[in-house]
Amino acid sequence: MNTPSKPEDIVREERAQLDFSKSMSYGDYLCLEQVLGAQKPLSPAHDEMLFIIQHQTSELWMKLMLHELRAATAAVAADHLPEAFKMLARVSKIMEQLVHAWDVLATMTPPEYSALRPYLGPSSGFQSWQYRCIEFSLGNKNAAMLKPHAHAPARLAEVEAAFHAPSLYDEALRLLARRGIAVPASHLERDWSQVYVADAGVEAAWLQVYRNPQAHWELYQLGEELTDLEDAFRLWRFRHVTTVERVIGFKRGTGGTGGVSYLRKMLDVVLFPEIWTLRTSL
């Protein structure tokens, strides 16, 4: 039987690379100096580190979500459905990850948050441009949401691009039409920056798919990927409201809204309306 090696011997025996004076290391590749040097608490409050890291990690996941969403939307537009499914499944999993992340933040009590809140000034998640790009990419268009970015032209241009572009759902409807399903012309070419309005003709189109999945398997699968995604997004919105209510009650938000009252209104947003309403007719 082999005698177990001592920890320091394992490193030598395995011939792990130990000298990075001339080659790229883990930290170099991941730019960890920048990432781990970007937590700059403004208050003496212990919990500010949690608050900052929670938001920074959320923004990183949102960055990946946008990367996947943009590529998935392009894949749908190019009729590359298997690729789109892979990416959309990843987006839903990221959203689930963000839903669970609320559990960490919810360990922060009202007195703990009150110690750092005065240092936040008027800053708020309302001003997250990546979040707004995600909402726009998923079809929740609202011109008023461009205003918080007016002071930063490059950023505004990015959010505006998402505002004017067809959403994932718009591209899904165009795909249905290309596959021979009757979709109202009003939904195939329009001003994509306008608020999406649910339509009986679009519901009829999805019903054709859902009444005969075998004949339209890819479209059926796309419908269910969209359902997974909106389901996860609804859970995220819900955990946001409940976490906010347990931490600040019904105080106004630092971003200027009514706080919980505003976030509750956002629970009524439906991204892919006909995907849900069609179920009543099946």
Ligand code: HEM
């Ligand atoms: C203690 C923690 C939190 C509190 C008290 C809180 C509170 C609020 C409030 C009151 C609003 C409404 C806008 C305003 O008037 O400020 C808001 C919006 C928002 N928050 Fe939070 N939030 C918290 C954590 C988070 C986290 C972890 C994220 C993740 C990135 C986040 C992302 C957002 C986003 C994206 C909006 C805009 C939502 C929309 O317009 O639909 N928040 N938050």
Ligand SMILES: N[C@@H](CC(=O)c1ccccc1NC=O)C(=O)O
């Ligand atoms: N709107 C929050 C503040 C807030 O949550 C926040 C502030 C700065 C950076 C991110 C934030 N998170 C989400 O809104 C509040 O009213 O307490």
